[in-house]
Amino acid sequence: MTTNGAAPQGDVYKQVTEDVLRPMALRGPWWYGGLALTATMVLIGAYSEFLQLHYGMGKAGLMHPMMWAVYITNFVWWIGIAHSGTLISAFLYLFRAPFRAAFSRAAEAMTLIAITTAGMFPLIHLGRAWRAYWLLPYPNERLLWVNFRSPLVLDVFAVTTYFIVSTLFFWLGLVPDVAVVRDRARGWARTAYGLAAVGWEGRDKQWKHYLMAYAILAGLAAPLVVSVHSVVSWDFASALVPGWHSTISAPFFVAGAILSGLAMVLTLLIPMRATMGLKQYVTIDRMDQVAKLTLVMGLVVSYSYFSEYFVTWYSKDGVEITNLMNKVNGTFAWEFWLMTVCNCIAPLAFFFRAARRNIPTLFIVSILINIGMWMERFVIVAGSLSHDYVPYSWAPSGYHIKPVEVGICIGSVGWFGFLFLLFCRFLPVLPIAELKRDILLEEREEHAVEASAALREGHAQPQPEVG
Amino acid sequence: MIGDVVGLIGYFPGPDALRNGIETAVRSHAVDPVAYTPIPDASAFDTLRPSSSPVRWVALAGGLFGIAAALSMTIWMSWDYPVIVGGKPITSIPPFMVAAFELMVLFGSIGSIAGFLWFSRLPDLTPSQAYRPELAVDQYAIFLPLGSESERGRVERILQDAGATEIAPVLRSERGRLEVLD
Numbered sequence: 001m002t003t004n005g006a007a008p009q010g011d012v013y014k015q016v017t018e019d020v021l022r023p024m025a026l027r028g029p030w031w032y033g034g035l036a037l038t039a040t041m042v043l044i045g046a047y048s049e050f051l052q053l054h055y056g057m058g059k060a061g062l063m064h065p066m067m068w069a070v071y072i073t074n075f076v077w078w079i080g081i082a083h084s085g086t087l088i089s090a091f092l093y094l095f096r097a098p099f100r101a102a103f104s105r106a107a108e109a110m111t112l113i114a115i116t117t118a119g120m121f122p123l124i125h126l127g128r129a130w131r132a133y134w135l136l137p138y139p140n141e142r143l144l145w146v147n148f149r150s151p152l153v154l155d156v157f158a159v160t161t162y163f164i165v166s167t168l169f170f171w172l173g174l175v176p177d178v179a180v181v182r183d184r185a186r187g188w189a190r191t192a193y194g195l196a197a198v199g200w201e202g203r204d205k206q207w208k209h210y211l212m213a214y215a216i217l218a219g220l221a222a223p224l225v226v227s228v229h230s231v232v233s234w235d236f237a238s239a240l241v242p243g244w245h246s247t248i249s250a251p252f253f254v255a256g257a258i259l260s261g262l263a264m265v266l267t268l269l270i271p272m273r274a275t276m277g278l279k280q281y282v283t284i285d286r287m288d289q290v291a292k293l294t295l296v297m298g299l300v301v302s303y304s305y306f307s308e309y310f311v312t313w314y315s316k317d318g319v320e321i322t323n324l325m326n327k328v329n330g331t332f333a334w335e336f337w338l339m340t341v342c343n344c345i346a347p348l349a350f351f352f353r354a355a356r357r358n359i360p361t362l363f364i365v366s367i368l369i370n371i372g373m374w375m376e377r378f379v380i381v382a383g384s385l386s387h388d389y390v391p392y393s394w395a396p397s398g399y400h401i402k403p404v405e406v407g408i409c410i411g412s413v414g415w416f417g418f419l420f421l422l423f424c425r426f427l428p429v430l431p432i433a434e435l436k437r438d439i440l441l442e443e444r445e446e447h448a449v450e451a452s453a454a455l456r457e458g459h460a461q462p463q464p465e466v467g
Numbered sequence: 468m469i470g471d472v473v474g475l476i477g478y479f480p481g482p483d484a485l486r487n488g489i490e491t492a493v494r495s496h497a498v499d500p501v502a503y504t505p506i507p508d509a510s511a512f513d514t515l516r517p518s519s520s521p522v523r524w525v526a527l528a529g530g531l532f533g534i535a536a537a538l539s540m541t542i543w544m545s546w547d548y549p550v551i552v553g554g555k556p557i558t559s560i561p562p563f564m565v566a567a568f569e570l571m572v573l574f575g576s577i578g579s580i581a582g583f584l585w586f587s588r589l590p591d592l593t594p595s596q597a598y599r600p601e602l603a604v605d606q607y608a609i610f611l612p613l614g615s616e617s618e619r620g621r622v623e624r625i626l627q628d629a630g631a632t633e634i635a636p637v638l639r640s641e642r643g644r645l646e647v648l649d
Contacts (some may be wrong), residue, residue: 011605013505013506013604013605014604014605017505017604017605137540137544139547139548142548143547143548144548144550145544145545145547145548146544147550147552148541148544148545148559148562148563148566149552149553149555149559149562150552150562151562151565154562154565154566154569157565157566157569157570158565158569161569161570161572161573164573164576164577165572165573165576168576168577168580169576172580172583176505176507176603179603180505180600180603180604183600183603184600194592195590195592198584198589198590198591198592199589199590199591199592199593200589200603201503201595201598201602201603202503202504202505202602202603203501203502203503203587204489204501204502204503204504204511204512204515204516205501205516205586205587206587206589207504207507207512208512208516208520209520209522209582209583209586209587210507210583210587211507211509211512211520212519212520212522212523212579212582212583213520213522213526213579213580213582213583216522216523216526216575216576216579217576217579217580220526220530220572220575220576220579221572221576223572224569224572227565227568227569227572228569231565432505433505433506433507434507436505436506437506437507437508440482440506440508444483
């Protein structure tokens with residue numbers, strides 16, 4: 001080997017790798033405690049589901065006219081959270097947002113875990129989950145195919161596509177980082193990480209194709225998430241139920257999904273950065289930027305609420321107005337006002353810089369928005385169904401959630417938390433290569449500014465006189 | 468047992484040095500250079516390989532296939548047992564376009580992943596011995612293949628001119644792998 005003597009540099013890049021990989025070796029009490037807590041919650045959910053399967057759907061509070069209630073609320077809530085993860089990550093990539101790296105990986109993991117959680121709810125709601133394959137393009141015993149004009153069938157296509165594309169997007173982003181983990185792992189872990197890294201070596205040719213594939217995936221994922229939550233909204237909007245049958249449903253659902261996802265990103269990142277020693281990467285400035293986005297989406301959602309209520313009032317449609325008033329001061333009043341406070345009032349705190357940069361405030365507001373978004377879906381699903389066209393079928397006493405439904409809700413939150421804790425333990429929680437690229441681009445920009453300043457000073461110097 | 472020298476690998480102290488090294492190597496008409504870097508520096512890659520990645524064409528083909536598959540499936544299945552639902556025509560293009568969009572995205576995404584793997588020659592679970600774990604962390608390198616032993620001096624000069632701080636021969640072992648002789 002020959003050398004020509006120049007000293008190596010780049011300790012900052014090595015430090016980034018070490019900082020991001022360090023939490024994978026940590027197994028503190030917070031991690032084991034969290035795992036035990038979430039596993040217990042999963043067991044509660046599993047036992048509740050067992051009771052429902054054993055005794056039948058009567059164990060749940062579903063009864064005419066409310067055949068859709070908590071399970072579909074949970075489905076839409078989790079799908080909303082799932083949608084915003086990839087949406088945030090893909091949009092910020094396409095717009096080259098410099099703060100993306102601080103939370104893109106966590107947002108993508110959140111997406112993947114939330115969509116698996118959401119996917120369970122239609123099956124739970126079916127009662128006979130083993131019949132779920134009827135929704136696939138598969139002829140029944142009379143050779144009748146599924147109805148492609150129904151948004152319920154399109155939802156199967158949309159959610160399945162979203163799950164696969166999100167998985168690919170998440171995996172592709174992981175490839176260069178998993179290669180680093182592979183090189184340090186031993187035994188079965190080396191084999192597992194090696195398979196995930198598919199032999200990545202960071203050659204220029206690999207990077208070139210990688211960057212193109214990643215940009216295409218981001219470009220496809222961004223409209224996909226808009227389309228998928230629009231299709232979810234059409235599950236409601238294409239029905240004639242007052243409160244559901246609205247042209248604003250699709251953008252309204254998409255805005256709500258982004259708001260709930262941003263809130264969930266904050267809810268997850270705040271404990272993550274504190275317990276995993278990532279404060280120098282997930283900085284207060286980054287949290288401030290996420291809070292600003294949350295504020296904007298909170299305002300969009302508030303405007304959507306206002307627009308929907310205004311159109312209901314302006315239409316003078318008695319059924320729509322009665323349905324709305326049943327939510328405002330009827331049997332669903334406290335859910336409605338809790339939703340309004342959490343989704344419209346709470347985000348307004350982020351108008352203040354001090355609130356955006358205060359971690360407890362960020363955490364509390366994010367939790368309030370999570371609660372508010374669940375309430376929003378519940379008010380839409382149960383509130384609308386309880387008060388439709390026929391007074392005979394109204395549910396004057398509202399809807400009472402049964403213990404089995406509560407148990408399954410707890411189980412779903414536990415399932416989400418359990419998988420997210422496993423993600424924190426087994427995969428790099430921040431995109432290492434992207435963080436390094438951000439540092440490199442920042443350095444180059446600083447050099448360019450310095451060079452430009454030096455050039456300007458050079459021009460400003462008095463020119464020597466000629467002759 | 469170690470085989471013939473198949474190339475030289477030069478190590479660079481940082482991403483900027485690598486980018487300058489790539490520019491120098493390209494100007495010196497180095498044949499088939501390969502750069503190793505842990506940082507996606509698009510400007511450096513464009514210098515080395517100015518043509519765009521063909522992955523986009525595979526993604527486009529996948530997307531078109533998805534649209535065709537979805538429209539064929541929805542229209543054929545609707546006519547295979549024609550039932551009018553809600554007064555809508557058997558071939559209802561607006562809802563079918565939703566399925567077409569979803570499958571376009573699905574197969575476009577699968578196409579881009581397949582293209583990435585195909586053109587990057589992945590998966591390859593037995594990495595070359597020229598690869599060091601540090602190349603995924605904080606090392607930067609350019610590998611230049613040798614057509615014959617007589618080219619060694621010229622290739623070494625290219626790497627030195629490019630600013631390599633270390634230069635090492637890469638050998639082909641009897642197992643057919645590339646191996647760096649430290």
